[in-house]
Amino acid sequence: MNQGHAAFDLPDPDLIQVQTLDEITVKFAGDSGDGIQLAGQKFALLASAAGETVRTLPDYPAEIRSPAGSLGGVSGFQVRTGGGGIHTPGDRIDLLVAMNPAALRSNLPELKANGIIILDESAFTTANLDKAGFSGNPLEDGTLRDYRVFPVPIGKLTRGALKGLALSNKQTSRSRNFFALGLICWLFPRPRAGVDEWIAQRFAATPELAEANHHAFHAGWNYGETAEYFVSPLRVAVDPRQRSAGVYRFVSGNAALAKGLVQSARRAGLSLFLGGYPITPATEVMQELSRYRDPDVRMFQAEDEIAAIGSAIGAAFAGALGATSTSGPGLSLMGEFLNLAVIAELPLVVINVQRAGPSTGIPTKSEQADLLQALHGRHGESPLPVLAAATPADCFDTVVEASRIALRYMTPVVVLSDLSLASSAEVWREPALDELPEFTVHRAVAGADFQPYRRDPQTLARPWAVPGNPGMEHVIGGLEKAGASGAVCYEAENHATMVQLRHDKVAGVAADYPATTVHGDTDARLLLLGWGSSFGAIREATDRLRQRGRPVACLHLRHLNPLPRDLGETLRRHRTVLVIENNSGQLWQLLRAEYLLDLQRLNKVQGTAFRITEITEAAESLLETLT
Amino acid sequence: MNQGHAAFDLPDPDLIQVQTLDEITVKFAGDSGDGIQLAGQKFALLASAAGETVRTLPDYPAEIRSPAGSLGGVSGFQVRTGGGGIHTPGDRIDLLVAMNPAALRSNLPELKANGIIILDESAFTTANLDKAGFSGNPLEDGTLRDYRVFPVPIGKLTRGALKGLALSNKQTSRSRNFFALGLICWLFPRPRAGVDEWIAQRFAATPELAEANHHAFHAGWNYGETAEYFVSPLRVAVDPRQRSAGVYRFVSGNAALAKGLVQSARRAGLSLFLGGYPITPATEVMQELSRYRDPDVRMFQAEDEIAAIGSAIGAAFAGALGATSTSGPGLSLMGEFLNLAVIAELPLVVINVQRAGPSTGIPTKSEQADLLQALHGRHGESPLPVLAAATPADCFDTVVEASRIALRYMTPVVVLSDLSLASSAEVWREPALDELPEFTVHRAVAGADFQPYRRDPQTLARPWAVPGNPGMEHVIGGLEKAGASGAVCYEAENHATMVQLRHDKVAGVAADYPATTVHGDTDARLLLLGWGSSFGAIREATDRLRQRGRPVACLHLRHLNPLPRDLGETLRRHRTVLVIENNSGQLWQLLRAEYLLDLQRLNKVQGTAFRITEITEAAESLLETLT
Amino acid sequence: MIPITVVPTTAAELPTTPSRTDFLSSSTPRWCPGCGCFAVLKSLTATYARLGVPRERLVTISGIGCTSRLPYYTATYGFHTLHGRAPTVALGVKLANPELSVWVISGDGDALAIGANHTLHLLRRNPNIKMLLLNNQIYGLTKGQASPTSPRGMVTRSTPYGVADTPINPVNLALAAGATFVARVADTNGAMMEEVFAAAHAHRGVALVEVLLNCVTFHDGAYAMITDKETRDDYALVMRPGEPLLYGRQQRKVLVADRGRLVALPLADGEAIPEQALRHDPQATDSSLAQQLAFMAPPDLPCAMGIFRQVQAPVYGLDPKADD
Amino acid sequence: MIPITVVPTTAAELPTTPSRTDFLSSSTPRWCPGCGCFAVLKSLTATYARLGVPRERLVTISGIGCTSRLPYYTATYGFHTLHGRAPTVALGVKLANPELSVWVISGDGDALAIGANHTLHLLRRNPNIKMLLLNNQIYGLTKGQASPTSPRGMVTRSTPYGVADTPINPVNLALAAGATFVARVADTNGAMMEEVFAAAHAHRGVALVEVLLNCVTFHDGAYAMITDKETRDDYALVMRPGEPLLYGRQQRKVLVADRGRLVALPLADGEAIPEQALRHDPQATDSSLAQQLAFMAPPDLPCAMGIFRQVQAPVYGLDPKADD
């Protein structure tokens, strides 16, 4: 079977035998009260511990709570695991664990033809079927004819397993997720002992729950072993790449952003200050930071986004690494302050975890449509560097790079992530502090020739003269400044000079970039170009196409402003370039203006990430027109 | 003498005789307390009444008050008048009236070689020279050797003329401007009687001032007649174009914006609601509106710009023509609300009177650098029409066009003006209400098939169902909406459809534009392309170049988004296109991306408008490279 | 040139005595089961039904938050605006068409964090707009962060070591802003909500009603002391115009002023209400006593419920240019 | 990992007893001649000189407005930020380095129109930051529009038919926000400014000082009643801790509370101060009396000047995570 391709091809139930899969995408789905997230996460952790490559994607119900059993209340957790080459949480589902009819119904469109469904038969009551909007019973009316369905009376079996315990019906029902987890752990053999320990630890505070979940888990496992359905377990390939020594964590994009800020500040020998205001899907960044007890890691929850960035600018003025995290609507409020940071030339990291817009839009859907805003969302000529993260773990590296640039060039930097990275997770080796790049910090030195806007000739950065240091008292602000002195200046030529200097300084950031390297042949006929969270899908699509012998390479941009200096050259080496974005063509427009190249584009603005197949199909048909 | 060219060529003083000038640029300058604005305005009005074409430009001291006599406190008023072909307030000064040393010093760089200086000798005291930063006395040390200087002891003569009146020294000194006005009115003969009447009316409340100013004015006039300096008065050519019947006003750009809003609402049969917050240089727009006593013209001064646009959106929801006026920093705060207007599809006119940025920038200097912000300053895919005004009077027409589009397409529209239009003024014939274009208003009609997002098939506009009308109760908001019903919808395909619909609707606005027409030969080798306030300089530059036989045409864009459909074609007809902007190349970038054409650019970011000569020079050297 | 024609509702459209359900939209509310929002929706639509205002002249405007979803569930015109900005949109609506009855629905984060400035300015201007501030002391929609009304020390998802701020007292702030009608009710008392909402409507000018709202999911029981049967007599005081400020079981405690400060005086069995007992006067121009009542909080003093202030003042937006 | 090293000023840099001019920058102030800002600059720099804080540890932060130009004229670190946003920047500065002495300079438009939300939240959080609100009841920098403190009916460039809003009372609002130090002074009384600024500095926590500021150009004489020699005895009352609240010529009027409301009691010649006279107690936890004093205004009652409130409360930003 083709490694890069949809990997799961389970034989007929009665033919099942031990089989090693290159990869599989499993989705746990149920009501938001069903403990789906917990079961899914544990399954992912176990797979990762077994040496598989894992990507996960939770799928929360829409923000307003829906009645139990309704479609709006379905919670899901998708796990893709396999032996390498895994860069997305999976295009489509191979195996669906559905805890109720609504979970089945809302995930069916994502299930592969001939895919497996394990469902809790006990939950398929008329009431639940109604709530899910089924007119008949899908178990009986042929709805599921294209799938391989394994109905298991999970509710009933769990109740049976916990009969001895003094638990209410509701409490018993809460352990159904452990039954399901047990069953799945049997199916993909995972060490039971580890799970036992984990349950004991996690529910230490409520021993009755620990016991119930323990029993449910083993009941599920045993059911797998004894039920005639499943002849034998499945095995997933192990990632052949050797892991280097170090601390591994399972990180979501938002956790990686938070961590990246902390480690950047530590690496630079500074304290970190993040001013934030809750907003989906960025809230976890500030929440992560609020948990630190380190006095040099401070999270301030402001009264709004304006105050959030204002406080971060104040902290940057006072010598900290200033940061703020928000989503589109928040960024739309920060334009005026971002402009102040541009003209005051202070180091600031502004994180935008994008969601579907415009306006309130769809807060729980993903999009990459704030790129042009990051570049131009302020009045006047106001250049600043813009970076984008490609994967959950890359959120860490991108924030580190953004912090490096902010400090080296004394400038605000915008980091774009998005909802599909925010909560998606992967295993990541946390680098030690001294493995991070070195940080230049432009501390000003008092002396006769100190001037707050005297620039470093190489980086054009101004010195950072921090309050508390004698001999450098000065006033900064939003009015135009005179050359080196930084005094207020309304003079015509000076303004032109300063506009140019600010532009040149930001343009100069590109001097630090490594050379642009494409994945695949450097002169492939077709180059797939992307940025941000579409990385995984583009990468896997490229691999699949190349395996099919197609002349395709791919390139992913982390630095969106300034663009890499050798980008034009790289683009021109390929006959056709397809710019792939979850927006209407924003990078595409920038590149056209920059290089006057007639690039192709593939856009998707549906609040969801690209599927690998959408990209391979587009590339295939484009290649056809080329020959 | 060349009509389009710098027109003033006064012979040596002792050779002066009656002479008709094609045009002349006069600047009145003095301390902010010197009544310079009043004198300048009256001079301009008289010129206009005489049938000349007039453009004026006041020049206020920087916003913080400076000590009397200091450079920072200089106030100026420039008047360019002539017989047609006048589209700017003048590149350089032909005749400077300087009421003190600071006024002389700060305006000298703008004075033409061999230009005339009339100055108040009495004000050239050591103290005043010091305050102006002169090391010697410019009247004696050769500083003024390249100019023709007419020192007049205006202060002394005014005091003398008012000796009989019971006035303090300070009060007497306040009449110096009238002395200067009298002298200039003699020089360019203007009817004295009209001025007498005007003085009497204007100072009716303070008869002692009326008398003083009357005496001072005539003393100035008589001085001109009797002093041996000026052999004879000058005459300025009259605009040969016939004026059509109607009400003529001398309007500044800001007044024209206000008037345009009022007349648009009246034409559409709606009430006007403007929510505003003071900010230089946009404040006059709201102040103008505050003066109306018409209950259907309402100005609301909000607590900030966010509330200003929020209230305008509320008013638009309630059935008024909603509007707000601000400058760059304010627009940077409005992004989130503008986005709401985009998704709610409400008619709204957002006026941005641009000033030099970024950040607080230079509030009293002009710039055109908010174009990309107007297009992209919001998160998500958020298209809206953007228009720009070319001259003070064109501010009226542009706002009318913006209102027409807002109502016809149910969309917010951004109108860009700038500081150099805001207070610059020209004579303008106010069109009668029925001369304005017709306005389509999409009033919804109750009925079984009413749906708040059911679109007009031609314009794609949704209907305007205004509270108060029964049978159409519905809720709108910032969340993504389902097709026709407007209900909240998180569905993937629907989102893509709506993003496309919003895009198509705005793109469709271009269907209404007249064909693009260039000024000059349609296939001239060089096309000068501009937008906004650079119109006059580009137009006059083109005329001058054509008079020199150069193959140049010009084109000025009012509609910046969507661009005219035939623009690409037009651009391609010219061998070279030079895009001229008071920014770093924002339209240039848009056009490159749109048409993949390698356009040239001429940019100036000095807080001041282009001089005609800067454009002719750039064009000449570009033409040289072409041959 | 009146922008819209207000057509009175005909009988065919709405029954002559409309019921609460006539003001409910067809959308099913999507709050957590047990959320206080349900009770507010019920009382508000019941109030709407009683006002005699035709449905099309009611406009329900909200910001963003769980509570701000309310307009979707009414059958009035509605606008679900931006986080914190509902007062600005509401003011535009009202100024453009003073015939409309405009209701703002807001949460504690919405009205007092990002939107406090607009709330403040709405209140000081005194337009004829009604604002309900549904205060659950938490950010519900974003899943449980501290709000400006979260009590000191409260552990939330954004304050794992406890809130370090002094909470805002919405009623006190409204009074400081010069609001002409200010009240406080609890989501548990439907009758009182209806009564107070109707009084707010009858008031000519701005009205702020703080609703103590229970968020079952992220801050359950925030107001238990004040609303639970067993404790509410001791910790809640219902203010009635002209009456002494009594509370406690059998109403045996009364408020008196001691040099400008409030003190609770326990009354002995059968003891008459003393002369110096404070009587509630919501119409007093000076709102300082109301501000004192607003600040009262358990356990030392009871939480005051009802209408704190109701005074007449020039209404904003009614032909300001006419009177000159 | 303390971000910066605070080096104490050496004698070589600043005289051991620095004078006010050591805290003035070399820029010439550019306010209109006669503007109240000059007096504030003088008193503030005089205060700076007396604090014993080395110059480099002082940070003067402002928004936008005439008054907000002040930092340019001090020799401290300074930040001329955005209109209305100074409190947010100041809080960031203070949280990042608690060793700094942070002063916010703001105008009435800056602090109470566009910036009122930040002002409110700064005050309720109680960081150790000092804020001067220079209230000239007008937008000076933009040349004369109404501000949130402009009195009702005032004609300005944006209100040709008079202001239609209820003005904000900054002191009352600050008290409603829970500010722990609140004072009011006039630009005409340099000694009192210095005294109050110093007291604000000494206070551990947030301090708001309203300065009644005369704008000679756009609203001259706004406070004439309160500051003019001839009238000020009758219309201004200087509060002194522990003392009765006396004013009037020869201090022959005293404030008393009548059922929670303030009344001025004229004293006959030689009459002793009565028992029920209110004594000023800025340290009272309950700020309701202070709120009443804040609302007092001529002609019926005098304008109260001095420190309204000064109480100790947990200071925001001082190791909030330490105490758990």
Ligand SMILES: Cc1ncc(C[n+]2csc(CCOP(=O)(O)OP(=O)(O)O)c2C)c(N)n1
């Ligand atoms: C500009 C902006 N910032 C942040 C958010 C995210 N957000 C939505 S609701 C909310 C707070 C909700 O709290 P509250 O107003 O108390 O309403 P509740 O959900 O408790 O009813 C926040 C922070 C947003 N929608 N827009």
Ligand SMILES: Cc1ncc(C[n+]2csc(CCOP(=O)(O)OP(=O)(O)O)c2C)c(N)n1
């Ligand atoms: C975002 C923004 N809006 C508006 C302005 C214009 N503006 C500058 S100062 C000011 C108000 C000044 O009033 P106030 O705060 O009372 O200060 P004063 O000049 O009276 O000292 C305004 C509206 C601005 N600079 N920025």
Ligand code: SF4
């Ligand atoms: S989270 Fe709280 S406020 Fe929101 S719906 Fe649930 S119970 Fe109500």
Ligand code: SF4
């Ligand atoms: S306008 Fe008023 S506040 Fe501004 S500098 Fe002049 S007097 Fe002072």
Ligand SMILES: [Mg+2]
């Ligand atoms: Mg809340």
Ligand SMILES: [Mg+2]
């Ligand atoms: Mg002011």
